Amino acid sequence: MKEHYGNIDFYVEEEIGYIQLNYLPANKMTQDFFENLSLLVKELAESEIISQIKGIIIKGAGKHFSAGADVDRLRAMMKEPAEDSLDKGLPAGHVRDKKCFALLQKFSVPVISVVTGFCIGSGLELALSCRVRIAEKKAKVGFPESTFGFLPALGGNVRTVKSAGLEKALDMILSGNIYKADEIKDWGLFHHIVEKNEGIELAKKIILNQVGD
Numbered sequence: 245m246k247e248h249y250g251n252i253d254f255y256v257e258e259e260i261g262y263i264q265l266n267y268l269p270a271n272k273m274t275q276d277f278f279e280n281l282s283l284l285v286k287e288l289a290e291s292e293i294i295s296q297i298k299g300i301i302i303k304g305a306g307k308h309f310s311a312g313a314d315v316d317r318l319r320a321m322m323k324e325p326a327e328d329s330l331d332k333g334l335p336a337g338h339v340r341d342k343k344c345f346a347l348l349q350k351f352s353v354p355v356i357s358v359v360t361g362f363c364i365g366s367g368l369e370l371a372l373s374c375r376v377r378i379a380e381k382k383a384k385v386g387f388p389e390s391t392f393g394f395l396p397a398l399g400g401n402v403r404t405v406k407s408a409g410l411e412k413a414l415d416m417i418l419s420g421n422i423y424k425a426d427e428i429k430d431w432g433l434f435h436h437i438v439e440k441n442e443g444i445e446l447a448k449k450i451i452l453n454q455v456g457d
Contacts, residue, residue: 250280253305254288260451261293261300270311271304273366278313278337282344289347299354299451302374303444304361309383312365341366342398345373354451358443359383359434364422369400372407372433376450378443379425379434386422407432 251267357371
């Protein structure tokens with residue numbers, strides 16, 4: 245049975261949980277999207293479901309993983325009141341979203357992102373926050389934020405440097421270029437590059453310990 249968090253669905257099949265981004269056509273991350281994702285991740289972290297499943301797969305409905313955050317939403321967020329915390333000076337919504345992505349990495353079960361179609365901006369930041377990343381060969385990934393005057397700010401900078409190294413991370417972040425996943429297969433952003441429609445099956449096998457991650 246699917247649980248609906250606005251334009252995000254959660255369901256369990258065969259001991260695997262699925263977070264499905266379901267805002268067609270490209271799963272753009274609106275303000276409601278981020279609020280619902282944060283709520284879902286927080287509830288999962290605090291529920292007994294985690295002890296009853298072997299892993300979680302994050303995927304996009306339709307052709308695309310996610311086309312990233314709505315630029316208008318980013319501009320509006322910059323006007324939000326600052327969070328009164330260690331992150332003082334940052335918009336409250338930004339702090340919430342960053343904590344959400346960080347929490348995914350702390351789950352006791354593996355979280356695997358399966359990237360298809362476009363996976364850019366905040367969508368790529370979400371994918372990189374997962375313990376294992378799988379991408380289809382023709383998936384298009386990148387950080388176009390710099391072309392709008394922004395930088396990845398939900399942990400994407402650090403995670404890209406950690407995975408791809410400083411030189412490649414700077415090129416990716418500052419250029420705003422979009423790459424096919426198989427063009428950057430040696431960069432370390434993804435653990436597995438697969439053919440079309442093979443990502444989910446591989447993710448299931450990894451979670452069920454049928455292949456190594």
